[in-house]
Amino acid sequence: MTNPTLEIGGVAIAPGQKERLEIPVAQLPTRTTISLPVVVINGQYQGPRLWLSAAIHGDEINGVEIIRQILSKIKAKYLYGAIIAVPVVNVFGFIEQSRYLPDRRDLNRSFPGSPQGSLASRLAHLFMTEIVNHSTHGIDLHTAAQPRINLPQIRANLLDTETYRCAQAFGAPLMIHATTRDGSLRQAASKQGIPVLLYEAGEACRFDPQAIDIGVRGILHVMDLLEMYTHPLTEDLPSPSLEIEKTKWVRASRGGLLHLEVKLGDKIEKKQLLAIITDAFGETKAKIRSPDQGVVIGQVQNPLVNQGDAIVHLALA
Known part of the structure; x- marks a missing residue:
């Protein structure tokens, strides 16, 4: 069945099209507009709509590279459903190599946000409205906070059947049953019934080749599980994950x-x-x-x- 047109940020993306969007967030004191960068691949055929997000904490950059590699592999004419990718959610922190926003708030404690709230709250509300509300599944990419490093791992509600199925397909070395934190993106999306995986791997302000490779293969495995492509995206099978409570x-x-x-x-x-x-x-x-x-x-x-x-x-x- 042909995929419907997808409208995000006031832009209509027709079936079989790929669009790069810039959704305005706020103006700096110089009147320079800071925007949320979004890449949408709307598939030719109807299917799941998977959002990919990275750099909610601006210094966590492994996910930026993971999303870049994923986007280079996907062609709209072979895609069922859609990929909605936001490689840098916290543009302010990304520029400053900082975990936080200019108001010193943690964006991942500000969801679902408000259009009349703080800068963090407004950005969270924009993300929920333009990204989460158009998605059926989500994968949020993180690293450890400075000065720590994490073994590649999936954190998710493993008691939810669909989330558990996606976590198994991802194939990270570990999958950890984790309750949601107040104000987190995962909590806000889960309340809307959207299965979300949180991938933690590596350290802030560094590219970790192993963490990036596991992340890329994991997302492709999840897409294969969801039958989002006309042919398998990976030849290897997911590695068994150690399940931790x-x-x-x-x-x-x-x-x-x-x-x-x-x-x-x-x-x-x-x-x-x-x-x-x-x-x-x-x-x-x-x-x-x-x-x-x-x-x-x-x-x-x-x-x-x-x-x-x-x-x-x-x-x-």
Whole structure:
């Protein structure tokens, strides 16, 4: 069945067409307009409408490259449904290499937003209106916050059948059942009945080739699952994901210089040595041991830590 015309940002995208849109967000003090960049590929045939978003936190750039690679592979004449891609949601933070908006708000705590609210609230409302409301499924791409790094992982409501099916198809090393946070994009979209995957991988302000490759293949696997293309987009099958229900941060018992004894993806036994913390002169040290059995899914990158800092993130077995 022929796909209907899709209207986003006041622009009509006919079946079989690809359009680049600039939806105005706000004006800077210089009167320069900041816009939300959107690429829409409206397929020739009717089917699911998948949104892809990245850089909701402006310093998380792996997803920008993932979306670029995905868009280079998709042709509208072979597509069922539509791809609605927003490679840089937080343009303000992206320019400044900052997690936040100019009003210091976290955009991913501002959904569903309001057209009369703060800058963050207005941008969230615009995204919901022009992107989420036109979609049937969503994949939101993130990295760890500075100064941390994450093992590639899917976070999603695994109790929802369709979300679980998509998470399995993605094929990340881990899929973690995660409840939604107040004000997050995932929470706002889920309340509208839209299955959403949140992909976390790598670190801020860096391209991580492995994280990017897993992200690209994961999205293509989900598109294959949803039967969005006339032929398979990938030849490989999704890798089985380790399913996790609980995670825990191990924290520094004292301040000092951190010497990690483990790396991302390591399987950890209870009481195994995770790290040693010394002072600047090496005269005193504290050993940090694992409180549980699990897998290392995140860790701090900055060796200078304070007492109570989160240093190793474990997925509990």
